[in-house]
Amino acid sequence: MKRVAALLILLTLLAGCGSNPRPQDSAYGGKGVLPQPENVQDPAEVPSAAPAPDCTPRASLRPPATMPAPGKMPAGSTMAKIAARGRVIVGVDQNAYLFGFRDPATGDLAGFEIDMARAVAKAIFGDPEKVQFLAITTADRIPVIQDGRADLVIRTMTMNCERWQQISFSTEYLASRQRLLVRRGSGIKEFADLANRKVCATRGSTSIRTIAAQPSKPVPVATDSTLDCLVMLQQGQVDAVSTIDVLLAGLAAQDPTTEVVGSPVSDEPSGIGIAKGSPDLVRFVNGALEQIRADGTWAGSYQRWLSAALGPVPAPPKPVYQD
């Protein structure tokens, strides 16, 4: 039996090697061709890291000594402007399962990051429903804050010194590290197993940079979204997907034949993006985060969305302040 199997595998391999890619092959239906998601870059262009001064990426601004009561924002503050508008505008992901996604049954947005946005709305208005969600792409995260289209961006955005140059961050609301998503039983455990094999991440992300920097020299492949990466993994067009573990858990939850493996290759704290010119809003949001860390809201939300995929609820990330 084993011998037959080995022979079959050998034959398959030989057939693979011997297949001469004559143009007629595909034209006359001799060979199945895998479709690809749109805009796949294989191998991916590796974005260069802009030089940034050293900083403590996690350090944000200290909350006010006393938080203003909901509905009573101090006059002239950024929060008062938001309160006058009647809703806080938050840039989110609509395609990140468990973080920010459309529940197809109801059409409503749901997920861990949606809960974070609602917590801030509750602190401003006393009503968690007063949020206007703005679905944005990875590349849009910083521009929507800079041009004022969104008050906050909660979209698994890694706090780093390069970005601190352009915007401000709240304190860390979720700890994450870059790891790997592979097919169960593929035998891949670490980046070391991926020499010359294809690893997928989103275009222009820091993940692509990290993949390209691995000593085993995997081939980075870029797509428009991490979901496209999962499609390619399912179709056998890449051997692994690599981004922060929390997003990978969201992918793994959609396909039980995949698993998150490997030791962390980066440290990526997620913070809420806020405009550089609104330190009062940064302090206020940090105050709101302090509240939900303390009153169990953070843990409840983690339990609801992430525990099944990421294990028991950890302690919330400790806030770090620069002042």
Place this chain on the structure above:
Amino acid sequence: MPRLATPDLYRVVAGALVLLGLALGGAALATVHHRASLTRDITAVSGPLSVGAQDLYRSLSDADATAATAFLTSGAEPAGLRQRYLDDIARAGAALTAAARDADDADAARLAILTDRLPVYTGLVETARSYNRLGVPLGGAYLREASALMRQTLLPQAEGLFVSAQERLRDAQRDASGSTWPVLALGVLTVGGLLAAQVLVARRTKRDFNVGLVAASLVALILLVWSSAALGTAAGRVEVGRTQGSSLVDLLADARRLALQARADESLTLVARGGGAAFEKDYREVMDRLTAMLDRAAAEAPESDQAVIRAAREQAGRFDELHGGVRALDDKGDYLGAVAKATGAGPADPPAVFADLDSAVGTALAAANQRVDHQAGHGGGALTGLEIALLLLTAGLVAAVVLGFRPRIGEYR
């Protein structure tokens, strides 16, 4: 040159005239035969081939647009849209089978790719449906992959089929409406020769008329006039079919595809949920080309078709306006409102307006296709009976020449 004796001269002249007559009859017969078969080819093969390619193209783009729209609806998709998608796939399959019958090598290669990939496409759409029902966002990624396969592989091949069918049709039309100068030249030569022979015989015999030659001249004249007139009419008809039919078919088939692409773009922008800027950009380009194309079609179309093309143009404008409303809602964060508007069931909602646009373009397209077919049919009709008549006329012409000369030659025995 030694002077020929009169009887020998008569023999040479008679022989030459018989040959000329045979050549004229033969040329006319061959031309008419060729033309008749070309017009038959237009109505029986290349015309239907073009219509079939249009069907294929349309079914595939409609499947793309319908799958995307059905996907947007929360929960299970509406039964009507599902049925429409299934009908599109069935029609595309039937069109592929039909196209295989008259395919040349290049078309066969295109068909092979289409038959190869269509099942892959439907597989991706079903995977997208399943994930969507499970409530996970992965479904949207599969739908986008399916749409990419459709737009980057299937539709270009279907377009290739359509273009080659149109080329084939246009070649047939060009051949069937070209000038018929060999027949004309031979006809003029024959009539001239007969007149000259008449003068010659009249001089040598001191008789004013030779009955045989007069009859032969008449027959040659009839032959010439009839065949030129019939060939001219047939050519004119086919030419009308080409200018008012096929050119319009080109424009309208493209317009129909662009309209469907715009519709799919709108849905896919929403399916992409915030990552759809590329689809929106495509929508803008496609919509601009669509309106320009409909304007051109309205300008080129014959009077009778203009109303429906203008109606299509108007619906395109309205759809674009509604699309602006959908985008405004989505852009300010009201995703559910945008989806509700884009999939609304009212008579002024985008789906109904789009259906009107599509059916207006479809009506105009059907009229243009019919014109190609009808004009070629009429052209073929003008040639009916001409082949047998030409045989008889040629025989009559030759007989009249021989009968006209025989007694004159006999006088010298």
